[in-house]
Amino acid sequence: xxxxxxxxxxxxxxxxNAFAAKQTGMGALVTFTGIVRDLxxxxxxxxxxxxxxxxxxxxxxxxxxxxxSRWTLGDILVIHRYGKLHPDEVIMMVATAAPHRAxxxxxxxxxxxxxxxxxxxxxxxxxGTAADWxxxxxxxxxxxxxx
Amino acid sequence: xxxxxxxxVRERVGRPKDKVETNAATVRDLVNELREREERxxxxxxxxxxxxxxxxxxxxxxxAPLKDAREVAFFPPMTGG
Numbered sequence: 001x002x003x004x005x006x007x008x009x010x011x012x013x014x015x016x017n018a019f020a021a022k023q024t025g026m027g028a029l030v031t032f033t034g035i036v037r038d039l040x041x042x043x044x045x046x047x048x049x050x051x052x053x054x055x056x057x058x059x060x061x062x063x064x065x066x067x068x069s070r071w072t073l074g075d076i077l078v079i080h081r082y083g084k085l086h087p088d089e090v091i092m093m094v095a096t097a098a099p100h101r102a103x104x105x106x107x108x109x110x111x112x113x114x115x116x117x118x119x120x121x122x123x124x125x126x127x128g129t130a131a132d133w134x135x136x137x138x139x140x141x142x143x144x145x146x147x
Numbered sequence: 148x149x150x151x152x153x154x155x156v157r158e159r160v161g162r163p164k165d166k167v168e169t170n171a172a173t174v175r176d177l178v179n180e181l182r183e184r185e186e187r188x189x190x191x192x193x194x195x196x197x198x199x200x201x202x203x204x205x206x207x208x209x210x211a212p213l214k215d216a217r218e219v220a221f222f223p224p225m226t227g228g
Contacts, residue, residue, distance in 0.1 A: 034228050050154055052220060055204035080227065092228065112228055118206065120220075121227035122154035133155050136224035 001068070001076045003060050005051065007083040012090055019077045019095045026074045028101035030108045032094050038087040043127045049082040049091065052120035056080075063114040067096070070110065070147075071103040078111065080121065113143045148213070150181070152191070153222035156198065159191035174200050175209045177219060192221075199224055 002019075016031050023029070038044040064076045073096055080092040094111045098104035123134040150165045157163050171177035178195065181188045192198070195209055201220045202211050213219065 052151070052153055052201070052204070052222070055201055055220070058204055059206070116228040117225050119227040120153070120201070120222065120225050122223065123226045124154070133223065134226045136226050141224070 001061070001064050002078070003057060003064060003076075004079045005053075005056050005060070006079065006081055009081070009090065010079055010093075012093060015077065015079060015093065016095060019075070019097065023074055023097045025099065026097040027099050028104040029095065029097045030101070030104040032108050032112055034091040034093070034112075036085045036087050036089050036091055039125075044087050044125055045128065046126040047085045047087075047091075048124040048126060048131075049085060050122045050124070051080075051082045055120050059119045060115065063111060063118060066114075067107045067110050071098065071107045072100070073098045073103055073107045076107070076111065078115070080115070080119070082121065110147055113140075113147065116140045117144065148216055149218045150177070151218065151220040153220065155223055156191050156221050159187055161187055169213075171213055173209070173213060174202065174207070174211050174219065177213060178209065178221075197223060 012033055020029050036047045060078050067076060075097045077095040085091060094108050096104045096107040117136060117140045125132050125134060148167055150167045152160045152163055169177055169180055171180055178192050182192050199222055200207060200209060202216050203218050
């Protein structure tokens with residue numbers, strides 16, 4: 001299990017390849033990537049992501065351990081950025097490796113659902129002089145109940 | 148103990164952290180003490196339904212006890228991913 005919370009950008013392809021190269025006997029590898037999306041007609045300048053150093057790493061580790069206990073997974077990678085990000089920049093990725101694809105897919109979905117609303121990150125959208133905190137969505141909270 | 152604020156809670160309070168001397172038994176008691184401090188705290192803690200709390204970096208609820216707690220953090224619902 002490899003969990004990284006960082007400000008710096010990362011190379012999605014290189015990370016996926018390095019993660020794949022570490023595995024043995026894993027028939028399936030799933031990756032998910034989150035990207036900064038401009039929902040405000042092209043006027044989003046920056047998305048500022050704040051987090052709670054210390055708790056963030058612990059919370060993600062707890063979520064990843066839960067995923068490992070529920071599915072047959074060989075390994076998990078989570079990289080999540082914070083700081084100032086621009087539209088179309090990569091925010092985060094998760095990767096799961098498993099003997100079979102169902103575990104890899106479900107493990108990755110579980111990780112994403114919980115990272116959304118149980119890892120202490122907060123997003124603020126800055127457009128010109130306006131800055132608004134992104135509100136959590138009820139559907140993201142509801143998504144947890146399916147697990 | 149250290150009391151930390153994140154996102155708009157930090158902005159409303161006007162600082163990221165306070166050192167607080169308190170005998171508050173629960174998070175809710177601590178919130179009531181903070182509300183008494185100044186108007187900006189009352190504004191930040193106006194609606195507890197809009198807030199989440201962590202004690203010693205574990206997500207919990209407002210009835211959680213504060214005995215031996217070193218760090219309490221208040222923030223809005225999280226928006227990771």
